[in-house]
Amino acid sequence: MMLLYERKEECCGCTACMSICPKKAITMIPDEEGFLYPSINHELCIECDLCKQVCPFSDTYKTSGNYDQPLVYAAKHKDDNVRMNSSSGGMFTAISDYILDIDGVVYGAAFDEKFVVRHQKAETAEERNKFRGSKYVQSNLIGVFEDIKKELKKERTVLFTGTPCQNAGLRSYLNKNYEKLILCDIVCHGTPSPLIFEKFIRYCGHKNRSSIKEYYCRFKGNGWHSHTEKAVYANGKEDSTSLLSQSYKALFYSHVALRPACHNCKFCNFSRPSDITFGDFWGIEKSMPDFDDNIGVSLLLINSSKGQELFQRISKNLCYRKSNTTDCLQHNLHTPSQPSPRRNKFWQDYKNKGFEYVLKKYAGYGLVPRLKKTVVKVIKKIGLLHVVKRVLGRG
């Protein structure tokens, strides 16, 4: 009997196996953590093994036919408004604008009406704008690889943007060097559980007695260096300051709910499965302080000659400087995020005690932090913060 993976750490959920199956014998089913995994219908399976061969986590999979070392740039979109609406320096908009200008199609991750993150297709700037901004949730790719193949067969230019494992899965599924396909991946910290995000969105709606209308995982109102999240509610309330509004971020960074395969990621290095990689140029304030204006600087890794040609075409819309693999080095360019030692306990607690309990226990949303925040707010309001700081010896 054919099995696709032995351990969950060996499946990134990219859907390449499902998409390649000639008998449509594979479906993607959510596990108890809300991550999608392939499941084989053995009555339909003909054991052709294509699903195993296509897997970007298989040992025979070559991560890249690209440059040995990428060309490295720090770059900013010239339009500050674009950068304010992007998570880093607006590289995705610069690249996708060019693709749309030449009548191409763009694939990226967007929230659907229920805040499920799905990869979608865009043919206009308005549709593309939904892909702007990082969504710290694993996106659903069902049906997308087949759709991309159809567009490529129609000779259209296709831009695919996503995590490195999603890019690797797509490359492997297509198994052909399409001249008109451009692959872009992000530097990736890991993707959290769609189930936990769904519970979070619902919990916020319940607490505020109004549903969330918009959600920003990277709101730049406090600057690019400060990771702030923001919710906009149907009743008009905007929240980027309460403990609740920052608690999803706390779960993301605590590594209790990342996909198991993220801890076994094969792409935390400079051998990328894409033509261009974009991320945040963390550390820019040290290597090029005069280039950092706190609106966002992108890290650009140019991984192939196709990527280099594209970079030349879009460069008129960018301010950029050459850098190197030392100055731009960040954790997930050399090591996968490690699982929290409390990961198992988190899921056990979630199962037995529910979402509110884990939010309080693992995301700093408990009674004591909430009281502390209220006291500080009151002290600030009555203008006594400096007095309190002096008394505590911190002023």
Ligand SMILES: Cc1cc2nc3c(=O)[nH]c(=O)nc-3n(C[C@H](O)[C@H](O)[C@H](O)COP(=O)(O)OP(=O)(O)OC[C@H]3O[C@@H](n4cnc5c(N)ncnc54)[C@H](O)[C@@H]3O)c2cc1C
């Ligand atoms: C889960 C996740 C983890 C990340 N971790 C890091 C990190 O550790 N270090 C770092 O430097 N950068 C990281 N990034 C990338 C960074 O936050 C920006 O997304 C990237 O620099 C692009 O910014 P931009 O200004 O060019 O464009 P933006 O307009 O912000 O474009 C967003 C791009 O990200 C894609 N995207 C958004 N959400 C998802 C998702 N859930 N799955 C797949 N693709 C998505 C969109 O399709 C689009 O191409 C991460 C992004 C995500 C989604």
